[in-house]
Amino acid sequence: MERIPILKMGSYLLVSIQVDMHDRLALQLQDDLTGRIAATGARGVLIDISALEMVDSFIGRMLGNIAAMSRVLDASTVVVGMRPAVAITLVELGMELTGVRTALDVESGMALLSTSVDGG
Amino acid sequence: MPTTGTAQLAPLLKAHESEVLNDWMSLQWKSISARRDLVNEQELQRQSKDFLSAFIKAVGDRGADITAAEYAPLRELLATISRMRAHQGFSPAETATFIYSLKQPIFTLLQRHLPDAQALATELWSANVALDSLGLLTTDMHQKTREEVIARQQQEMMELSTPVVTLWNGVLALPLIGTLDSARTQVVMESLLQRIVDSGASIAILDITGVPTVDTLVAQHLLKTVAAARLMGADCIISGIRPQIAQTIVHLGVELNSVITKATLADAFAVALKRLGLAVTKTGSDAKAPTPSNSPERA
Amino acid sequence: MATTTSREDFPLTSSEHIVIVRQAVRRRAVESGFSLVDQTKIVTAASELARNTLMHGGGGVAVVETLQNGTRTGVRLTFEDKGPGIPNVELAMRDGYSTGGGLGLGLSGAKRLSNEFSIETVPNNGTRVVIARWK
Numbered sequence: 001m002e003r004i005p006i007l008k009m010g011s012y013l014l015v016s017i018q019v020d021m022h023d024r025l026a027l028q029l030q031d032d033l034t035g036r037i038a039a040t041g042a043r044g045v046l047i048d049i050s051a052l053e054m055v056d057s058f059i060g061r062m063l064g065n066i067a068a069m070s071r072v073l074d075a076s077t078v079v080v081g082m083r084p085a086v087a088i089t090l091v092e093l094g095m096e097l098t099g100v101r102t103a104l105d106v107e108s109g110m111a112l113l114s115t116s117v118d119g120g
Numbered sequence: 121m122p123t124t125g126t127a128q129l130a131p132l133l134k135a136h137e138s139e140v141l142n143d144w145m146s147l148q149w150k151s152i153s154a155r156r157d158l159v160n161e162q163e164l165q166r167q168s169k170d171f172l173s174a175f176i177k178a179v180g181d182r183g184a185d186i187t188a189a190e191y192a193p194l195r196e197l198l199a200t201i202s203r204m205r206a207h208q209g210f211s212p213a214e215t216a217t218f219i220y221s222l223k224q225p226i227f228t229l230l231q232r233h234l235p236d237a238q239a240l241a242t243e244l245w246s247a248n249v250a251l252d253s254l255g256l257l258t259t260d261m262h263q264k265t266r267e268e269v270i271a272r273q274q275q276e277m278m279e280l281s282t283p284v285v286t287l288w289n290g291v292l293a294l295p296l297i298g299t300l301d302s303a304r305t306q307v308v309m310e311s312l313l314q315r316i317v318d319s320g321a322s323i324a325i326l327d328i329t330g331v332p333t334v335d336t337l338v339a340q341h342l343l344k345t346v347a348a349a350r351l352m353g354a355d356c357i358i359s360g361i362r363p364q365i366a367q368t369i370v371h372l373g374v375e376l377n378s379v380i381t382k383a384t385l386a387d388a389f390a391v392a393l394k395r396l397g398l399a400v401t402k403t404g405s406d407a408k409a410p411t412p413s414n415s416p417e418r419a
Numbered sequence: 420m421a422t423t424t425s426r427e428d429f430p431l432t433s434s435e436h437i438v439i440v441r442q443a444v445r446r447r448a449v450e451s452g453f454s455l456v457d458q459t460k461i462v463t464a465a466s467e468l469a470r471n472t473l474m475h476g477g478g479g480v481a482v483v484e485t486l487q488n489g490t491r492t493g494v495r496l497t498f499e500d501k502g503p504g505i506p507n508v509e510l511a512m513r514d515g516y517s518t519g520g521g522l523g524l525g526l527s528g529a530k531r532l533s534n535e536f537s538i539e540t541v542p543n544n545g546t547r548v549v550i551a552r553w554k
Contacts, residue, residue, distance in 0.1 A: 020441065023434035023470070054441065054459055056466040057522045080353060084313035085459040087348040093463060093528040094514050096347050098378075103353035104320055264490040310456060 004029045006036050012113060013037065013075075014106075016048040026062045033066055037073045044113035045070050048106055050081025060095040067100045076116045077101065080109035129243045130180035132233055133172075133226070141172050143225035151221065158208045167201055172222070175250075184246040186253045195257065202258050206265035215262045219255040223248065275307065282308045284315040291392045292321040293385065297330035305341040312345065316354045323392040324349055327385045329360030339374040346379050355395070357381070359388035421488040423495075431498070432478040437469045440481045444496065447483055451492045452554050461494060461552045464529040468498045468548050471525045475518070476500025476546055486551070493534075493553040501545040508538060 004025065007014040013036055015029070033045065047063065049055065055063075067077040080103045082090075090097070101116075103109035133140060145168055149161065174194040182190035205215045226247050234240040282304070285293045294312050316324060326342060328334065334342075346356040359382040361369075369376065382388040393399065429440050444465040448458040465481070472479040479500030486493040505511045512530070517523030526548070530536040533550040540546040 020438050022438045053445070054462050054466065056463050056470075057524045057528065058466070058470060061522055082352045084310065084317060084348070084352065085456045087313060087351040088309065088344075088456055089459045089463050089532065090351060091344045091347045092460065092531050093467075094524045094531070095522070097351060102351055104316070104322065105353075108320075108322065108353065260490055 003032060006032060008036075008040060008042070011040075011042055012044040012046060012110070013040070013042045014046050014048070016051070018051045020053075021059065023058055026059055030062055030065055030069075034069045034073070037070050037075050043075050044116070045075055045077040046106065046109045046113060047077065047079045048081050048109075049079060049086075050083070050105070052086060053083070055082070055086050055090055057093060057095060060090060060093075060097055063100055064097055076113055078103050078109040078112050080105055127243075128234060128239060129226075129230070129247055130176060132229060133176045133179065136229055137172065137176065140222075140225045140229055141169060143228070144168055144172070144222050147221045147224060148218065151217065158205075158210060167218075170197060171201070171218075175222075175254075179247075179250065184250040184253075186250055186257070194254075198254060198258055199261050202261035203265045206262045207269070210262070212259045212262040212266075216255045216259050219251055219258055223251055226251075282311065284312055286319055286321070287325070287389055288393070288396075288398070290319075290321050290396055291323045291325070291389070292316065292319060293325040293327060293389075295327045295330060295385070299333070300331055300338045300341065302337065302341070305338065305345075309341070309345045309348065313348055313352060316349060316352055322354050323357065323395060324354050325357045325359055325385060325388040325392065327360040327388070328358065328365070329362070329385065331360075331365075334365045334368055336372050336374065339369060339372060343374070343376075343379070355380075357388040357391055359383070359385045421486040421493065421495075423484045424487050426482060426484045429481045429483070430478075431469055431472045431481050431500075434470075434473065436481075437466060437473065440469045440483070441466050443483050444494065447485055447494045448552075451485060451494055453494075453552070457552060457554070460532040461496070461550075464532040464550055465496055467525040467529045468496070468550065470521075471548070472498045472500045472502075472546075474521070475505075476502035478502075479545075486553075488553075491553055493551050495535075495549065495551040497547065497549045499545065499547045504542040504544060504546055505538075505540040506542060508540060 002025065004015060004017060004019070004021070007016075013033065015033065017029075019025075021029070036042065037045065045066065047066065049063075052059075063079055067079075070077045078101045079097075082102065101112060103112050145165060148164060148168065171194075174197050178186075178191045178194045182188045185191070186195070201218070202215055205218075227244060230240060230243050230247065234243060282294065282296065285295070287293045292312070292315055294308065296308065300308070312324060312326075315321070326345065328342075331338070342358065346358070349356050357380045358376075361381055361383065380388075380391065382391060427443055429443065430436055431440065441462050445458060445462050448461050453461070469481055472481070477500060479498065479502070482497040482499070484495045484497075486495050510516055512527050513523070514527050515523045526538070529548070529550055534553050535549075535551040537549045538546065
C-alpha cells in the first residue's frame with residue numbers, strides 16, 4: 001500500500017507530506033516514523049507540511065503524537081512550513097499543537113534541530 | 121390578478137423594433153437619468169439596442185418569467201450594464217430607470233395595435249411584470265457592484281493602515297493603530313502571517329501602543345494571531361501595553377502566559393535581537409582606523 | 420430564501436471517502452469564489468464532520484450544495500447518518516469532550532469554522548449536521 005517516504009539525512013529523518021492524506025495513511029506514517037527512529041537511532045525528525053492545504057484535528061493529533069513518541073525515543077521533532085490559512089484555521093478549530101516545535105521552512109527547521117540535538 | 125400572456129407582445133416588438141428603440145432613446149436622452157456626463161449617446165444607443173433585441177428574443181421564447189433559462193442572456197447583459205454603470209457612478213435609481221423608461225414606448229405600441237381590451241390588458245400586464253422584475257434585478261446587481269467597490273476600498277484602507285515593517289533581518293513589527301474590530305483584526309492577522317512567510321521572519325512584534333481599548337474579543341484575536349504565527353514557526357512579542365490595558369486584561373481574565381509582553385517596542389526589539397543572538401555595540405569614537413594620510417610618519 | 424444551484428451526494432463509509440468529500444468541498448469553495456482562508460475553514464470543518472459521521476455514526480452520507488441567496492453565493496454541507504445519535508448534544512459541543520478517543524473538537528470546531536451550524540439527533544435514529552459558509 002502507498003506510504004509516505006521517510007528520508008534519512010545523517011542522524012535526522014526527513015518527511016515531506018505531499019498528498020492529501022487519508023486517515024490510514026496518516027496512522028501508517030506515525031507507525032513508520034516511530035519504527036525508523038528506533039531502528040536508526042535518529043536524533044531529530046523534520047516534518048515538512050508546506051504542501052498541505054489543510055490540517056484537521058486528526059492530522060494535528062498525528063503530528064502531536066509523533067512529537068511525543070520521538071521525545072520518548074530521545075529524538076526532537078520539528079514541523080515546518082505550515083501555511084498561513086492552515087495556521088489560522090487550526091487555531092480557530094481549537095488546536096494549538098503546544099507540544100510540537102515549529103519552524104518556517106526546512107532550512108530553519110534543520111537549524112533548530114541541530115541546536116536542540118547538540119544541546120542535549 | 122390579470123393573466124399573463126405575451127403571444128402578441130413579441131411579434132409586435134419585433135415588427136416595430138426600431139420604432140420602439142427610437143422612442144425609448146429619446147425618452148432616456150431627455151430625462152436626467154441619461155447622465156450625459158457619464159455616458160455618451162452612442163454608448164447609450166448601443167446598450168439600448170442590445171437590451172431591446174435580447175428582450176424581444178427572451179419574451180418570444182418564454183413570456184414574462186424572467187427567472188427562466190431563456191432569459192439568461194438578457195440577465196447577463198443586464199449584469200454587465202449594471203456593473204458598468206455602478207463603476208461609472210450612476211445611482212441605482214438611474215440604472216433602473218434605464219429599464220423602466222422602456223415601458224412607455226411598449227405600452228404605446230400595444231395600445232396602438234391591440235383593439236381588444238382583454239388582450240391589451242393581458243399583454244400590458246405581462247410586459248409590466250417582466251420590466252418590473254428586470255428593473256429590480258438591475259437594482260440588485262448595481263447594489264452588489266457598489267458593495268464590491270466599497271469592500272475593495274475598505275480592504276485597501278485597512279492594508280494601508282496596518283503596515284508590516286521589517287525592523288531587522290528576521291524581525292517584523294506590526295504597529296497597530298486605532299480600534300481593532302473583528303474584520304480589521306482578520307485582515308491584520310492574514311497580512312502579518314503572509315509577511316512572515318514572505319520575509320522568513322522568526323520574530324514578530326505586535327505593538328498596540330496606538331490601540332485605545334482592548335476588550336475580550338480584541339485580546340482573543342491577538343492571542344489567535346500569536347498562536348497562528350507560532351504554528352508557522354515565528355514567535356510573537358506584544359509590546360505597547362499601557363497600564364490601563366494591562367488592568368483590563370487582568371480583569372478580563374485573559375491568559376497571556378505563553379506570550380512575551382513588553383512595555384515598549386524598543387524593549388521588544390531588544391528581546392528579539394537577543395533571541396537571534398545579535399547585539400548592538402558602540403563603535404569606538406577615539407580609535408582611528410589607520411589611513412595613509414594620518415599614519416604617523418617618522419621623520 | 421436560498422436556492423440550491425447544484426448538489427453532489429457522497430457516501431461516507433471509509434476513510435478514503437473523507438478525502439473525496441474534502442476535495443469536492445474545496446472545488447465548490449473555489450468555484451464560489453471563497454478566499455483562501457474561508458476555503459480552508461470549510462474544508463477543515465467538512466473533514467471533521469465527515470469523520471464524525473464515519474466513526475461515530477457508523478457511516479452515512481455527505482451532501483455538498485452550492486447556494487444562491489439573491490446575489491450571495493454559499494456552500495452548504497449536510498452530514499447524515501443512521502447511527503446511535505448523540506445523547507447529550509450540549510456536552511458533545513464542548514471543546515475537548517470525546518467519547519471515541521478523539522480530541523472532541525469536531526462539532527464545536529466545525530461550528531466555529533462556519534457561518535451557519537445546526538444539528539439534529541435522535542437516539543438510535545441517527546444524526547444530521549448541517550453547516551454553511553457564505554462568500
